[in-house]
Amino acid sequence: MPPRRRRVRQRRSRPALWVGPVSAVVAWLGLAVDMSVTQGVRVDVALTRLTCNEAVEASNGSASSNSPAPQPDREGVRVSARPHRRVAGGHPSYGGPIPREVGPVVVVLRVVVGVLLVAHGLVHLLYLAPDVSEFSLDRSWLVPESGRRPVGYILMAATVLAFVLVALCVWQVPGLTSAWPVLTVVAASLSTLLLVLFWSGQLVIGLIINALLVTGALARPGWLERFMGGGWG
Numbered sequence: 245m246p247p248r249r250r251r252v253r254q255r256r257s258r259p260a261l262w263v264g265p266v267s268a269v270v271a272w273l274g275l276a277v278d279m280s281v282t283q284g285v286r287v288d289v290a291l292t293r294l295t296c297n298e299a300v301e302a303s304n305g306s307a308s309s310n311s312p313a314p315q316p317d318r319e320g321v322r323v324s325a326r327p328h329r330r331v332a333g334g335h336p337s338y339g340g341p342i343p344r345e346v347g348p349v350v351v352v353l354r355v356v357v358g359v360l361l362v363a364h365g366l367v368h369l370l371y372l373a374p375d376v377s378e379f380s381l382d383r384s385w386l387v388p389e390s391g392r393r394p395v396g397y398i399l400m401a402a403t404v405l406a407f408v409l410v411a412l413c414v415w416q417v418p419g420l421t422s423a424w425p426v427l428t429v430v431a432a433s434l435s436t437l438l439l440v441l442f443w444s445g446q447l448v449i450g451l452i453i454n455a456l457l458v459t460g461a462l463a464r465p466g467w468l469e470r471f472m473g474g475g476w477g
Contacts, residue, residue, distance in 0.1 A: 358411035365407025406431030428461035
């Protein structure tokens with residue numbers, strides 16, 4: 245009798261669970277970069293517009309000693325020919341503070357720091373990988389076996405979301421910039437709770453990173469306040 249051939253079972257390919265979160269993060273990253281670059285372009289346009297207004301004022305003042313009627317610029321905003329008083333630290337054409345240009349180095353630095361924060365959050369998704377022994381939801385010294393996976397999934401989702409929000413603060417997304425200390429403490433606390441509940445000795449580096457983030461958010465040194473508040477440029 246001919247030997248029987250063993251049937252090789254083909255495993256069905258399942259979609260990776262990290263595709264959705266990674267796609268969302270990439271979309272937010274593109275949005276943040278676009279907003280940062282757009283902010284720098286707007287500042288350049290504002291400075292150019294103010295310089296043009298000064299040139300118009302100078303030409304109107306030298307042409308006639310009398311005060312001519314205000315002339316509109318290209319966008320319909322009336323430019324006064326009378327000189328304005330210079331305010332200390334301000335621009336002579338409107339008396340306010342000089343807008344600070346966001347340089348390309350600062351933009352790149354913000355993008356890099358934000359990507360590192362998002363990457364730190366995405367590392368927690370390794371608890372979903374079955375072949376990474378350091379990250380496992382099957383062992384916990386505190387959570388009972390029946391509740392390990394629900395608790396782990398909730399903490400993972402909350403941790404990734406919190407670190408994405410912190411990255412958006414770094415990327416100067418409107419409405420989130422002032423909340424960076426609270427969001428940083430919340431994100432680091434959720435990460436620490438997840439790592440401690442499903443502990444492995446090789447996860448100590450995550451606790452060190454979280455401790456540094458909490459220390460920076462609570463101490464708020466001057467350089468960090470300027471960086472997170474958009475003062476660098």
